[in-house]
Amino acid sequence: MSVTDSARPPAGPLSDLLIIDLSRVLAGPYCTMVLSDLGARVIKVERPGIGDDARHIGPFKDGKSAYFTSINRGKQSIALDLKAPGDRAIFEALLETADVLVENYRPGTMEKLGYGWETLHARYPRLVYAAASGFGHTGPDTGKAAYDMVVQAMGGIMSVTGHPGGPPTRVGTSIGDITAGLFTVIGILSAVHDRAGAGAGRFVDVAMLDGQIAILENAIARYATSGEAPGPLGARHPSITPFAAYRCRDAHIVIAAGNDALFRSMCGALGLEKLPDNPRFLTNALRTENADTLATVMEAQLRQKPAAHWLAALDAAGVPCGPLQNVAEALAHPQVQARNMAIMTAFEDGTPLMAAGNPVKVSGYDDPATRPKAPALDEHRDTILKEFDLK
Template structure:
């Protein structure tokens, strides 16, 4: 699609790529936000009158959703009813110019509207069509609706989260949606590269449940070897010890002594060298088998001094460690700020808003401290229609 005059502000490796975004809430919008961060132009197609569901999800400031604003920054908005003849004309004009279409409806919705993959691939063979859904486009449960909580539960992630004997615990961020969004970005980029070589687009089919399975890593390895489904372990690593949160005099710190050399160094810092000769702690496998005893032995020394003391001496000795920070502390950490991971954007109405920056730093492209605001519902309609000659 022809580049707009503001494209210079969006320079990135995907500059010149036009994304037609029919998605809503989080998985799809997160994917298109990342595509926008990488330079793509994203035109968000929303339902007339109400827009993306997340416009009604808090927290709110002056009646506007911070949730929506943070995930939809830098996009354009046009409201279209895809069942109305006039709006279908506009949508089809956009389709003719788009490089990528992203949607996260349940399978079958786009086909019923006349815009399923088979129809669009015939009309627009270069189009990359990305469908992010709860369960994917195939399989016996493809048509089921899903939210983040459902796939966290079904995908096994909740079974290894929390503490043994505790209630079911959701991961504290929406990893069901966000991992689906990230895998969608990977799929879109791969499909665009394939198109660059072949001239042909393709369907990118990403299921939230699939993505939860994909990130189980160590849990799958343990099940494959033992035949026993792993359970929750609180804050500790299932296969490396010491690798957990440990109590000091005034709170907890995380220590990750991932090999025998670091274990020895840790014992030296703590003045607990005698533990090096304990038969139960002679290897990582033995320490992991006796992880509770390791924690008791280490905390007997750690509780003698405050967190700040231990962090300082452990860092000086080269033992990987870190403070247990809340969100406010994390956002204000000097390293986070130095990496431009807290950026400024704005609500659709213009009020300023802090948001997470882009973790992908590219040497050939700028990483500005601010991003364009999220769009007003249908706020770009006039400009888009003029561009299309309608």
């Protein structure tokens, strides 16, 4: 299936929105990718001659960044020097029509350029201004630089990731950036909704560090009730048991028996019918207290047969479970394929590239198996200048 050369995203619920995207690398571009997948038009403003830093981050194919391509598909690119009068005039003309401005500079940068929130709000009162930064626009660390690894460390995520006694472990994806990007999407859509009544745009301030705190969920609850900072538990859930990865004859599987009824069903599927009546495992609290002992009993049985056998038995019993898959296996899984979560986009030269699909399915709108290609740097300058009568 060929990838369209169109620079516009497919129709979606956000097709009436024009996004001016000053962001680079991941948090901001991930936000605008989500908006684009939902139909918004995204004009990506890049530095002349250099572009988004992500263009220079691997993995590469024939000199083109797959990292950049995967999250900038379907956007338009124009290169503008925001210190040059002519390019500033183009940028300001784009803002006249835009619904949303997205940037992820360090706080203070846009003010130095003369494009801070107060200035732009006075001139473009309906413009929603969204800023994603490491530490936000308030607080003692507001001026500090940050990358994903920094906020993972500072936000507590790394302290509960990995195995007990092991070295500090980064979450395997850039969850600091991605979480900030998703919260920025939520903030933008909230501000656009609010504008329909208030008639004016809002300033959306999202910090990567705040996002890490916001997703600590159970870890904060445990600290708040015990007064002790929780540590890593490997693949085990801290307060639900059995809820972990368990070893079968040939591979690990995940079993998530989240209540007493599911635990009894699980035991029946595994041929451990007497286990629910064991005094150490009568309740979830007792099972969690004796999690290691329970895992030993379960794995002694699970190791007798291959993973496929146990998954089939657990599925038949209605027990939540799944195989432990690598990335290739996950992308090839029939459920992932059926949900159109492994789509095709393309590098700027049209070379196809697999990427993650849009997880938000909206009735009445297509969810195409292909998405428009990523833009070459400044590819759409002439088109944009002509459309906005700037040429």
